[in-house]
Amino acid sequence: MVEVANAIRFLLNGDEVMLTDVSPDLTLLDWLRLNRRLRGSKEGCAEGDCGACTVLVGRLMGDEIIYDSVTACIRFVGSLHGTHVVTVEHLRGENGALHPVQQAVVDHHGSQCGFCTPGFVMSLYGLWMRDPDPSRTAIEKALQGNLCRCTGYAPIIRAGQAISGYGRPEADLLRAERIAVKDRIKAINDGRRIEVGAGEQRIIIPASLDDFASVYEANPEARIVAGSTDVGLWVTKFMRQIGPVIFIGHLQELKRIAENDSEVRFYAGVSYSEALPVIEANFPQLGELWNRIAGEQIRNMGTIGGNIANGSPIGDTPPPFIALGAKLHLRRGEHRREIKLEDYFLAYGKQDRQPGEFVESVTLPLLPAGETFATYKISKRREEDISALCGAFRVFVNDAGTVGMARIAFGGMAATPKRARAVEAALIGKNWSMDTVEAVLGHFAEDFQPITDMRASAEYRLLAAQNLLKRFYLETQGAGVRLKREVA
Amino acid sequence: MNKQSPITLTTLHTNTRHDSGPKHVTGTAEYIDDMIEPVGTMHAYLGLSTRAHAEIVSIDFSAVKAAPGVIGVLTAEDIPGENDVSPSHKHDEPIFAEGKVQFWGQPLFAVIAETRDAARRAAHLAAVDYRDLDWLPDVRSAQAAGGKLVTEPLKLERGDVAAGMASAPRRAQGAITIGGQDHFYLEGHIAFAIPGEDEDVVIHSSTQHPSEVQLMVAQVLAIRHNAVTINVRRMGGGFGGKETQGNLFAAVAALAAKKWNRACKIRPDRDDDMQATGKRHDFVVEYDVGYDDTGRILAVDAVYGARAGFSSDLSGPVTDRALFHADNAYWYPAVRVRSEPLYTNTVSNTAFRGFGGPQGMMAAERWIEDIAYALGKDPLEIRKANFYGTDIDNVTPYHQTVSDNVIHRVVDELEASSDYQARRRAVLDFNATNAVLKKGIALTPVKFGISFTATWYNQAGALVHVYKDGSIHLSHGGTEMGQGLYIKVAQVVADAFGVNLDTVKIMATSTGKVPNTSATAASSGSDLNGMAAWDACEQIKARLVAHAAKLYDVDAVDCRWVTGGLDIGKKHVPFAELAASAYLNRVQLSAAGFYKTPNIHWDRATGKGHPFYYFAYGASVSEVTIDTLSGEYTVDRVDILHDVGKSLNPAIDIGQVEGGFIQGMGWLTTEELVWDGKGQLRTHAPSTYKIPLASDVPPVFNVRLAEWSVNKEPTIGRSKAVGEPPLMLAMSVVEALGMAVASVADYRHAPQLDTPVTPERVLMGVERMKGAST
Structure with a gap:
């Protein structure tokens, strides 16, 4: 039985804060501006997209304290337990000069x-x-x-x-105070579960991964919030009631990354930023995509597990993960099961996840030798934009030059992340050539009937999806066809 | 008043930093939402329509009123004066819709509550019953329905168009659709009203036009202007979006403040701000251009249809300015251009940096391109062939002679400094050997007329106090939205008195300090307010010289202003000492300055006059790479040479040029406004509306001011206005993308890209080229 404490405690600049009455949907930005009258951080969009509210949040990682830039507008105060929040008001140079x-x-x-x-x-x-x-x-x-x-x-x-x-x-003056800050944070992170409020106002901050599993099993109606890059908007944009909430962004066990000779396993709480070095080392083909997921603050907040768990048809990680043959590990209490990632997405807004069950980790098999793989994201603005479409391509071409295996998955083309099975089937067994590619393009319309929305027309989505297969083919032939922004 | 510009001592023409810089970086610069609220401050939130065009059958507020924290609801019935904030005074823009709604997002009512959160939540609880009406989404549908206009159109005509067309061996005919643009100021609209005694109310408003907000609030409350004080310390961006659109918010805050006798603040969220307030007009320009075999234009006949939205707002002057810039930098021997400010069931479009000029110029560049591709020539050659002359061929469609033309020098210098010709050859070579990636390069000019075309707006006032210790208090009618107006005018004042800049305290703009001001708009801020402040300084200086001459018994001509004070004969008197002695001798140390722009006149009825005091010029070269498989692209290099006359502050002006270019590039590339089939704007937040990022800045971005330029007119310091003109430098990006697209069909067809040129438009352009080439 874990011990329970009833206060959310963290450091704000130089002060320790203790909150025993806090709503699960209270954002850090509103709390800073309205409760603490720290008005240097601004609200520009309340959806984590403009950065006017950027603050740093320091957290323990092992024995280190890591400071991440985050958008205070969609970060919940309840998720700050055991952290150090640094706002612009805390920046200072020597002798009161500018930093x-x-x-x-x-x-x-x-x-x-x-x-x-x-x-x-x-x-x-x-x-x-x-x-x-x-x-x-x-x-x-x-x-x-x-x-x-x-x-x-x-x-x-x-x-x-x-x-x-x-x-x-x-x-740096803040650097000088870090040892003291670390001690203070360590004292707060005392291994107890935190529970504040009741009913829809209830906040649970589990003591450990096992504690989370049991708490969620017992409270399947609760909302799991990790990075809050999605749920944050439910609050700020749609004023939805989200409580009771279980905050899990602090769980170090969910930040594990396990690598071996054949696969890499990301636990669900690994942020995009934390995953980047491992992704670049093991899946260099995903490096470009990874750096085009949202902005820095969101990459620091958003998690791999969250990107999958929420079931969005336009999440950036499911298409390449599906193409790679990812396995999803779900857990309910002590019960664990494993499914293919592609089978998780049942329909728009509907996933294969039972009450009380959560995404614990995802395993990516390493690309077998001889296979080629690429992922292409297309968006109106190159960076910090949501995909109009995102296509992941993986093929194995045997010695005879014919396609032995093809896995193609798209986001933004259907109500879920989805494989292009008709295109795959048409490719397999054929000579890997531009003629073949041209010949199979018609099958895209069997796999996908995309919609027209503010990001792109259906016509563009389908044409671009087809063209991405051409791009993939050309790249497998060593052609330099990828647009690159060259900066000095 | 047409005095010569002041003699420079030390402060003008230097790279002085923005006065608020240290406050910006520390978060201590105070915006309205940062101000301390009086106890009991209420918060207002608007309830918006969810129909594009409908009769309002009924509204049930019971759930709203029962919601926690709600104090009350404001509707049209609560307005003691007029339910109107129309800046054109056509009385076509209600604060709260009555009887019917005319666009999705139109304010119906306001909820007043103890907190903003409570007001915002309650605003969504009203039950509105609508009866839908037919609605007009855009220019084409409005034209098809008969072309109802929101205000009087304009026609400009010069020369014999029919004869010009008849004599033309070649014609370019077509249409270009030019998209609108949201301002996306980082600070959204906000107003904060504090009631006073009697009829008084003080309002802190995020507005570029305090005097108009004052008028509107007085009109709405049915009180005199002198009871209303509008204060503006700074805005978090304006760009024209706060020229008229702040009226409504200030009026709502004032209504609530007076009704409940408590302070009231209103701040919409980003989504409501983007849906309920106007944007840059999108246009469809239909054109018919006659030209000869060398590419010289003989006649232009064009119609400029603009989506005005449901009310007139500034659509009259905006569409006028589109026509004023239908020529960009080009001489049209015969020309007829007509505007159509069309009624549509969309938010009423408004001012936005360039004010219609950019759309007019975009169309001009379209037919230049059509001509170039038809003749198989570099568009730059066609541009040069059609530039206004310096002594001949220099009369605009509005019959003003261009007498300060420097476009030839600007373009020649930029062509050389950017190595345009060699790079164009390299681009052609690249395209010849690359099948998927294609490059494009283009040079486009800008000529922009400076002055409000509403002639009476070209006036300004300032108030300067010198205190006994020599410190100076500066007020003027211009507002600071980031453009550096405050620092420029402070430089003028410091320079006039020969004192350090930190001697000059810059005061928030207030209708109580300087009355009857014009909007800070049309790039005119420093031209007008700089001169008004200088006039005030000169009045005080004249009194100080008279005083000093008497005190020290010298001739006034022996008194000379120098850095630090006044040289009186051989004696130097520091400024503070001079101020102190002037006070003791009962010399008035305060003055109200005034300025009006000389030599401008405009007769709209005949389409003739001299509406612009002078022109600002510039040019840019952009180089891009596109991916013909996806339509994605990169802007690889941009070179700019821009004319700001003799710059008052080169650092500030470079900032305007760089910022204007990137904002223009956003307008023309990734910033796409999308309405759905029900008339709701679907791009109403940064998640869906994509302004440029740091990583969209060209990796090579060479921005220079034309250092040799001196305004021919005696403007403040011989400078030129800089706010709007650089935005249009971004047109070269469109033309470069067009060249890359056209390369797919070996440049045989004009690319004819509509804007914004999104990746989708590029890919579809490529597909058109492939279709045309087979």
């Missing part, structure tokens, strides 16, 4: 209207702490989740390139 990040932005004319600026400062700060001499690409990546409508970004990028000339992270 090096702030001074660089001022000197490079990086603010105009200034409303987005605190968010940019926090994103740049997070970058500078881990990468004081960033490449332009690194700066752009760190700023993918921050919108500015005035400057055209050029001066902000220049500021980002200049920060280390104003000061090095070693001298």
Whole structure:
């Protein structure tokens, strides 16, 4: 039996906060602005897309404290137990001067209207702490989740390139306090389950993965919230009641990544950012896609498990995972079962998940030698956009030059992530050539009847899906047909 | 008033940082939602229609009123004055719809509650019964239904169009659809009203036009203007979206504040802001252009249909300005252009950086392209062949002579500095050897007329106080939305007195300080307010010189303003000392300044006049790569040369050019407004409406000001306006994408891309080319 405590405790800048009465849908941004009157963080969109509310959240990872940039607008206060929240108000240079990040932005004319600026400062700060001499690409990546409508970004990028000339992270005042912060956070993370509120207002923060399994089995009506990048919007956009809530983003056991010679297993709580190095090492074909999933803050919050569990037809990870033959591990209490990922998605809004059951992990088999694999995401804006369509292609061409195996999966083309079985069937056994590719294109219309919406027309989706098969073929022939943005 | 520009001491023409920079980066710059609320502050939230066009049969508020925290509901019946905030004074824009709704997202009522959350939740609880009516979604449907207009159209005509067409050996005929654009200011609309005694009300409003908000609130409350004070310290972006669209929010906050005698704040969420407030007009331009075998245009005949939305708002002047820029930088020997500001059942479109000019210029660049591809020439050659002359061929369609034309120099310099010709050859070579990826490069010019075409708007006031310690208090009628107006005007004042910039305290804009101001719009902010502030300084300086001459017994001509103070004969008197002695000698140390733009006039009825004081020029070269399989693309390099006259602050001006270009690029590429079959805007948040990101900035982005340029007119410091013109530099991106698309059919057909040129439009353009080439 785990011990239970009844207060959510975390550090806000230099202060310890203890909350015994907090609604599960209270966002960090509203709490900062309305309850704490810290109004440096701004609301620009309330959906995690503009970054004006960016703050850093420090959390224990092993014995380290890791600071992630996150969007406070869709981060719930209840999920902050045992963390250190750093807002723009806490940034300071020596002797009350501007912090090096702030001074660089001022000197490079990086603010105009200034409303987005605190968010940019926090994103740049997070970058500078881990990468004081960033490449332009690194700066752009760190700023993918921050919108500015005035400057055209050029001066902000220049500021980002200049920060280390104003000061090095070693001298950072927040860095100096980290040892003390770590001790304080460790004291808060005392291994107890947290329970606050009752009924729909109930918040449960399980003590461990096993505790989560048993609590959820006992409370199957509860909402599981990991990164809140989806559920956050249910609250801010649709004002939906989400409680009772079980927050699981803190569970270290759900952040495990297990690798062996044949497969990689991601536990459900692994964020996109945490997964990136493992993805790049084991599935280099997914690196580009991974860096185009949302913005930095959302990649820091959103989890692999959440991207699968919510069943969205436009999630970015299911198409490549299905093409790779991913296995999904579901758990209810102590009962575990394994299914093929593609079988999880039953229909729009309907998944093969029982009450009290949750996604515990997903296993990706490594690509067998001799197979080729690629994933292409198409969106209106290259970065920080939702797929108009996302296609994953995997084939094995035998020595005779014929297709021995084909697995093709798409997102954005149907009500669920879905395999192109008619196209696959038409390819198998055929000579792997452009003539074959051209000959099978008609089968896409059997597999998919896409819709027209604000992201793309049905006509475009179908044509682009067909063309992606052409692109895949050309790439298997070594042709350089992939658009690349070349930055110095 | 047409004085010469001030003599520069030290502060003007330097790279002075934005005055709020340190406050921006620390989060201490105060926006309206950050202000401390008085105890008892109420919060308002709008209830919006969910029909594009319908009669309102009934509204049941019982669930709204019963919701927790609700104080009350405001409807049209609660308005003591007029239920109207129409800036055109056509009385066609109700605060709350009465009898019928005319677009999806139109405000019906407001809920007033103890918290914003309570008001927002309750606003969704009203039960509205509608009876649907036929509705008009867009330009084409409005034209097909007879073309009802929201305001009077304009026609500009010069030369004999019929004869020009008849003599033309070649014709370019077609239509271009130019999409609209949401402002996406990062700070949405907000108003915060605090009631006072008698009829008084003070409103903090996120508006570019405080005097108009003042008028509207007075009209709505049926009180005199002098009871209403509008304050604006800063906006989190405006771009034209807060020129008129803030009226409604201020009026609602004021209504509630006076009704309940409590402060009231209203801030819609992003989705409601985007659905309930106007945007850049989308246009369909139908054109018929006659030209000769060398590509010289002989005659232009075009109709500019614009989606005005349900009310007039600024659609009259916006569509007027589209016609004023139907020429961009080109001489049309004969021309007839007509506007159609069309009634549609969509949100009423409004001002947006460029104010119709960008759409007019986009159409001009379309027919230049049509001509170039038809003749198999580089479009740049056709552009140059049609540029206005400097001494001849220099009369616009509105009969104003272009007397300051520098487009030839701008384009020639940019063509050389960007290495355009060699790069174009390289692009052609690349396309000859690459089947999937294709490149394009294009150079497009910009010529933009500076002045409000509503001539009376071209005036400004300022109020300058000098205190006994020599510190200075500056107010003027312009508003700060990030563009750096405040710092530029402060530079003018510091420069005029020869004091350090930190001596000048920049005050929030207030209708109580400077009355009857114009919108901070039309790029005019520093031209107008800079001169008004300078006028105030000169008045005070004249009194100080007279005082000093008397005190030190010298001739006034022996007094000379220098950095730090006044040289009086051989004696230097620091400014603070001079101010102190002036006070003791009872010299008035405060002045109200005024300025009106000289030499402008405009007769709309005849379509003739001199509406613009001068023109700003610029040009850009863009190079792109497209993927002909997906339509995705990258903008690889952009070179810009832009004319801001003698810059008041090159750092601020470069910021306007870079920011304007990227904003224009967004308008023309990824920013797509999509309405569904029921008339609801489906792109109403950043998740669905895609403005450029840092990673969309061209990897090579060379931005230069034309340092040699000096305004021929005696503007403040001989500078030129910079707010709007750079937005249109982004047209070269469209033309470069077009070239890449056209390469698929060996450049034999004009690409004819509508905007925004999304990846989908690129791919469909490629498919058209493939179809045309077989």
